[in-house]
Amino acid sequence: MTIRAAVLREAASPRPYGDSRPLHIESVQLASPAAHEIRVRIAAAGLCHSDLSVIDGNRPRPLPMVLGHEAAGEVIEVGAGVRDLTVGDHVVFSFVPTCGHCAPCRDARPALCEPGAAANGAGELLGGGRRLRDSHDAALHHHLGVSGFAEEVVVSRQSVVRVDNALPFEIGALFGCAVMTGVGAVVNTARVRLGESVLIAGLGGIGFAALLGALASGASQVIVADVSAHKLQQALALGAHAAVNSGDADAVEQVRALTRGGADVGLECAGVVAALDFTWRATRRGGRTVTVGLPHPSQMLSISPVQLVAEERTLQGSYLGSCVPARDIPAYVALYQSGRLPVDKLLTHRLALDEINEGFERLARGEAIRQVILF
Incomplete structure (x- = not known):
C-alpha cells in the first residue's frame, strides 16, 4: 500500500530547516504486517529532540529513514500470532520494542532490551528487516521501531501499548516519549x-x-x-x-x-x-x-x-524513563484523566505533515514545548 511519510535522506542540513527542508514528504510503499506485527493508522505524532538529534547529526542513525517515534493511532490490521489486539484498538507507541526474554527484560528493565536496542540501531523492526520502500523500490529504515511521521506504520506488537479509546490521540501521543521519559x-x-x-x-x-x-x-x-x-x-x-x-x-x-x-x-x-x-x-x-x-x-x-x-x-x-511501558503508560494516562497529571498543557502547536520542517526549526529555536502532527 502507498502512504505519505517524512523521509530523512541526509543529516546536518543547514538551518533554518524551513528553507533547507531536510525532511521530504514522499510516497512510500508499506508492506503488510508479518507474524507478531500490526498495522496502525497514525492519528497524531509528536516532534521530539530525539528526532531533531538525528536531523542535525548529533544522534547518528542509518539513512534514509522515516523519522518519528512519539505517536498514537488506531490498529487497522493484525498479523499472525497477535491475539491481544484487535482492529479498532487505540495504541500509544513505545520507542524500545521489548523481546521479553533477554536478561534486562527478565529483570523488568525493558528499556534495556538487547534485541530491541540492536533492532533500533540497525533501523529495523524487532522481528528483523524493514517494511518501508521508496518510489524507487529502495528500502527505508525505521526510526526506533516506529517511524511515526507517516500516515500508516507496520510495527512489532511489542512496540505498542493499548490505551483507553476515549483518550484524545493528540494527548495520547505525548505519553509515548515526553511523558514516559x-x-x-x-x-x-x-x-x-x-x-x-x-x-x-x-x-x-x-x-x-x-x-x-x-x-x-x-x-x-x-x-x-x-x-x-x-x-x-x-x-x-x-x-x-x-x-x-x-x-x-x-x-x-x-x-x-x-x-x-x-x-x-x-x-x-x-x-x-x-x-x-x-x-x-x-x-x-x-x-x-x-x-x-x-x-x-x-x-x-x-x-x-x-x-x-x-x-x-x-x-x-x-532511558525510556526506566519504564515498563505496558504498566506505566496506562498508569500515567489514568493520572491524566483524574486531573493529577495535566500533560495537555504541554501541547503548544498542532501541525500538518507538510509543516514538519517548520516545526523542527521552531523546536531547534526553543519556541515550543510539544508540537503534534495531526493526520
Whole structure:
C-alpha cells in the first residue's frame, strides 16, 4: 500500500530547516504486517529532540529513514500470532520494542532490551528487516521501531501499548516519549519521595513532563533551570516553586541557597554536557543526579571520584524513563484523566505533515514545548 511519510535522506542540513527542508514528504510503499506485527493508522505524532538529534547529526542513525517515534493511532490490521489486539484498538507507541526474554527484560528493565536496542540501531523492526520502500523500490529504515511521521506504520506488537479509546490521540501521543521519559525519570529512576526537593534542568517536552511528575509525586520544592526566560515563566505557571537562569554565573549558588545546600534530586533534561555538570554541582551531598539527555556521543563529563565517594553521591542515567511501558503508560494516562497529571498543557502547536520542517526549526529555536502532527 502507498502512504505519505517524512523521509530523512541526509543529516546536518543547514538551518533554518524551513528553507533547507531536510525532511521530504514522499510516497512510500508499506508492506503488510508479518507474524507478531500490526498495522496502525497514525492519528497524531509528536516532534521530539530525539528526532531533531538525528536531523542535525548529533544522534547518528542509518539513512534514509522515516523519522518519528512519539505517536498514537488506531490498529487497522493484525498479523499472525497477535491475539491481544484487535482492529479498532487505540495504541500509544513505545520507542524500545521489548523481546521479553533477554536478561534486562527478565529483570523488568525493558528499556534495556538487547534485541530491541540492536533492532533500533540497525533501523529495523524487532522481528528483523524493514517494511518501508521508496518510489524507487529502495528500502527505508525505521526510526526506533516506529517511524511515526507517516500516515500508516507496520510495527512489532511489542512496540505498542493499548490505551483507553476515549483518550484524545493528540494527548495520547505525548505519553509515548515526553511523558514516559520525563515522568518515568522522576518516579522510576530518581524515585522521588514525598517532601524531597527536585531540580529540573532543561525545559523541553521531557523537562516539563518531569516537572508535572515531580509535582504529582509530592516533591516539596521543585526548582526549574533553563537559559530561556520565557520557558522559566511557563514552568512557574505550571506549578514550579522557583526558577533559576542556568546561564547566570551564580546559578549553582542560587539553587543551593533555595534548597539549603543543594537539591535532593537533580534531573538533567537538556542533552547538553554543561547542563549535566550544572545539575551535578547543584545536587546536595548524598543526593541523586539523573540524566535523561542525549548529547553527541563524543561529549564527555568530568567529575571527581573523591566527591562521588566521600559525599555518597549517585549519578544515574534514565532511558525510556526506566519504564515498563505496558504498566506505566496506562498508569500515567489514568493520572491524566483524574486531573493529577495535566500533560495537555504541554501541547503548544498542532501541525500538518507538510509543516514538519517548520516545526523542527521552531523546536531547534526553543519556541515550543510539544508540537503534534495531526493526520
